[in-house]
Amino acid sequence: MGDLDSKDEESRAFPEVGELVVATVTRITDYGAYASLDEYEGIDGLLHISEISSGWVKSIRDHVHEKEKTVLKVLRVDPRKIQVDLSLRRVNAKEKQIKLLQWKKYRKAEFTLGIVSEKLGVDPKIFVPEMVKKLEDKYDSAYAGLEALIEKGEELASRLKIPPDWTAATIEVAKQEIKISLVKIKGSLRLTSIEPDGVGLIKRVLMKSKALKKPRKVKVAIYTIGAPKYGVEVTAKNYKEAEKTLKQIGEFAVKEIETHGGEGEFKRDD
Numbered sequence: 001m002g003d004l005d006s007k008d009e010e011s012r013a014f015p016e017v018g019e020l021v022v023a024t025v026t027r028i029t030d031y032g033a034y035a036s037l038d039e040y041e042g043i044d045g046l047l048h049i050s051e052i053s054s055g056w057v058k059s060i061r062d063h064v065h066e067k068e069k070t071v072l073k074v075l076r077v078d079p080r081k082i083q084v085d086l087s088l089r090r091v092n093a094k095e096k097q098i099k100l101l102q103w104k105k106y107r108k109a110e111f112t113l114g115i116v117s118e119k120l121g122v123d124p125k126i127f128v129p130e131m132v133k134k135l136e137d138k139y140d141s142a143y144a145g146l147e148a149l150i151e152k153g154e155e156l157a158s159r160l161k162i163p164p165d166w167t168a169a170t171i172e173v174a175k176q177e178i179k180i181s182l183v184k185i186k187g188s189l190r191l192t193s194i195e196p197d198g199v200g201l202i203k204r205v206l207m208k209s210k211a212l213k214k215p216r217k218v219k220v221a222i223y224t225i226g227a228p229k230y231g232v233e234v235t236a237k238n239y240k241e242a243e244k245t246l247k248q249i250g251e252f253a254v255k256e257i258e259t260h261g262g263e264g265e266f267k268r269d270d
Contacts, residue, residue, distance in 0.1 A: 013040055015074045015084065020095060021045075022103045023086065025068045033064050035072065035086065038103070045084035047072060054089045063088065071096040105143035109135075112146060112177040119169045131170070134160050146174045147181075147237070151217075182235055185242045186269040189222075189230045189253050193262035201260055206230060209253040215241045220249065 015021050015037065023035035023045065032048040052063050064070065072086040113131050117124040135145025138160060149156055149171055157167040191202045209232075210222050218241055221233040232249055236242035250266030257264040 012042065012079070012082070014043060014077050014079050015040055017074055017077055019074045020071055020091060020099045021074060021086075022099065023070060023072050025064050025066050025070065028060055028064065028066055030060075033060060035070075037084065038069070043082070043084060045072070045074070045086040047086045047088055051075065051085075051087035051089055069100075071099045102141065105141060108177070109142035109146055112173055113142070113170075115177065116166070116170050116173045119173060120166065127166075131162070131166070134162055143178070144238070146170075146178050150174050150178060150180060180237065182237060183239050183242050184233065184235045185239070185246055186234075187232045187246050187250055188225065188267050188269060189232060189250065190228050190265040190267075191230065191253065191257050191262060192228045192264075193257065193260065195261060198262070201262065202228075202257065205253055205256045205260075208256065209249045212248060212252060214245045214248075218242070218245050220245065222249075 021040070022038045024038060025033050025035045025047075026044070027034040030049075032046055032052070035045055035047055037043045037045060047064070049057055049060060052060060057063065070088065071091050072088055073090045074084060075087050075090075076085040077083070109132070110128055113128045114124050116131075117127040120127070132142045135142040135149075139145040139148060145160070153171060154167055157164075157171070162170065189206075191205060192198075193201050195201055206222050210220050214220065215236065217237065219235040221231075221235075223231050223233075225231050232246060234242045234246045234249075236245065246268065250268075254264035254266050
């Protein structure tokens with residue numbers, strides 16, 4: 001029995017210290033709350049009362065509730081005791097929002113692939129993990145991989161080495177279940193020139209900035225807020241592409257106007 005327990009312990013997956021995890025509160029006590037880690041099968045953790053809030057905690061139930069799903073930070077992990085210590089107070093609102101969105105997308109990807117496995121008549125316990133691995137080998141998440149499959153189709157499936165008999169069903173179901181999300185960010189440019197053709201110069205700078213090479217399907221809009229201030233709006237599939245494009249446009253416009261004797265300043269809007 002000892003050998004079997006040891007092998008089970010070695011094969012069990014644990015979170016890393018500092019990792020943000022999605023957890024479901026299972027039990028509340030006088031000294032804290034216990035929660036099951038949704039991403040780690042069979043692993044529970046303790047959220048001690050001292051890690052619930054940075055302020056005084058009069059009642060634990062004012063902060064967490066049984067069956068509630070929340071985001072916690074891993075403080076300590078002891079695989080031998082199968083013990084994980086968690087914190088709520090060290091997770092800020094933005095981190096919680098991002099983590100929950102990632103979790104929901106992961107679950108949606110799993111659900112979508114589960115439908116595909118039913119459609120193909122294959123075992124989901126084999127099909128889903130294999131497909132997730134193929135998608136995550138190239139993309140940040142299985143969800144992002146499914147979004148890419150919707151856009152690029154069979155060509156991408158071939159590069160991901162997805163079997164041909166899986167491809168059509170996966171793309172068909174993904175189109176029905178996955179809604180391609182877009183993000184939008186903004187910035188502002190302040191451009192001035194004392195040259196005789198200053199207005200024309202600024203217009204040309206803005207046109208060249210908008211025409212810069214950018215990732216596929218990234219859209220850029222530049223508009224007048226009130227001279228000498230101009231708005232820049234970037235719409236993309238994810239924040240990484242959007243931020244990179246916005247920064248590129250801002251830096252280019254400032255450098256270009258300064259090259260021609262003008263002044264420029266770029267600011268990312270909050």
